[in-house]
Structure formats: structure tokens, C-alpha cells
Amino acid sequence: MIVRREVSDDVEAIRAVTAAAFRGVAHSAPPLEPGGDPGEATLVSWLRADAGWIPQLSLVAVEDDVVVGHVVATRAHVADRPALGLGPVSVLPARQRAGVGSALMHAVLGAADALDEALVGLLGEPAFYRRFGFVPARSMGILAPDPSWGDYFQVRPLTHYDGTTGQFAYAAPFDRL
Numbered sequence: 001m002i003v004r005r006e007v008s009d010d011v012e013a014i015r016a017v018t019a020a021a022f023r024g025v026a027h028s029a030p031p032l033e034p035g036g037d038p039g040e041a042t043l044v045s046w047l048r049a050d051a052g053w054i055p056q057l058s059l060v061a062v063e064d065d066v067v068v069g070h071v072v073a074t075r076a077h078v079a080d081r082p083a084l085g086l087g088p089v090s091v092l093p094a095r096q097r098a099g100v101g102s103a104l105m106h107a108v109l110g111a112a113d114a115l116d117e118a119l120v121g122l123l124g125e126p127a128f129y130r131r132f133g134f135v136p137a138r139s140m141g142i143l144a145p146d147p148s149w150g151d152y153f154q155v156r157p158l159t160h161y162d163g164t165t166g167q168f169a170y171a172a173p174f175d176r177l
Contacts, residue, residue, distance in 0.1 A: 001100065003107040006058040013067035014060065015041050021090035029177045039177045040088040047074050052171030056115060059107050061100045068095045071104040073112055076121060078142055079166030084112055086122040105132050109156065118160045121168050126151050141165030
């Protein structure tokens with residue numbers, strides 16, 4: 001498996017991987033049209049068209065020339081300071097629990113740090129994301145976009161984190177879900 005930046009030829013494969021990864025999952029965003037793909041598949045397209053898109057932080061995992069996973073981080077903010085919103089993270093169901101998601105997480109966090117980003121936020125299972133250095137956001141004085149998310153909204157400080165606190169805001173397309 002290799003992890004590399006997304007290229008234009010990957011767009012349809014990324015949509016298919018994201019749809020497969022979130023189809024039937026209890027916490028996924030509902031389809032935006034009856035019988036359509038889960039909302040996360042459409043979200044990636046919306047993010048790609050948004051000013052918050054950071055091409056260096058849209059990564060795919062490839063095995064035998066087939067995209068089996070994808071992760072993206074886009075521009076977010078804490079108060080008025082730049083941050084990153086991570087997600088969705090998608091892995092084909094047949095390749096889940098085989099290290100693909102972990103490889104994508106390590107790659108995107110390393111790339112974000114290399115780009116001098118300060119902080120990454122995400123909504124996800126604390127038991128899973130703790131291994132990547134994520135902590136409940138409120139423990140660092142960062143407020144979730146939705147207070148009901150509790151400890152499921154987490155942040156990971158990077159090398160250039162300066163202690164900024166305040167309200168976290170994802171890129172605008174997240175508000176459309």
C-alpha cells in the first residue's frame with residue numbers, strides 16, 4: 001500500500017470509497033437525495049470546490065493501483081485563527097481494520113505538521129482517535145461546533161500550536177449536511 005496525494009483521476013474512486021465506507025453506518029450523514037450515497041460522499045465534492053480545500057491534505061491509500069482509502073483535511077478556524085478540520089476518513093469495508101485508516105491518519109497529520117498547521121479537529125470515536133494524539137477539545141478550551149458532540153469532538157495540537165482557544169468552525173460545506 002502507498003499513501004499519496006489525490007490526483008484528478010482519483011475523484012470518482014474517492015466518491016465510491018467514501019460512499020461504501022459510510023453506507024449503512026449509524027452515525028453517517030443521511031443521503032441528500034432518496035436512495036443516494038451517504039452525505040459524506042457528497043461532502044467531499046463540496047469541500048473540493050470550497051476555498052477551504054487544501055490539495056496537499058487530500059490523500060489516498062492505493063493497493064495494486066486501486067484506491068482503497070481516502071482522508072482529507074480542510075481549512076477550519078478556532079476563533080479567528082487557522083486550524084484544520086479532518087474528515088471524512090474513508091476505507092473500503094473489505095480493507096477496514098487492516099491498517100489503511102491508521103496509515104492515512106499518520107500521513108495526513110505528518111503532512112499538516114510539515115505545512116506548519118497548528119491544530120486539527122475532528123468528530124469521531126475517542127477510543128480510536130486517542131492513538132493519534134487527539135484529546136477532547138473542551139479539555140483544551142476549544143468549543144465544538146455543536147455542544148452535544150461532547151468528547152466525540154476532539155483536537156490534536158501540532159508543532160506550531162500556540163494555545164489558541166475558542167469556538168471551532170469547520171469549512172462552510174460541513175454546515176450543508
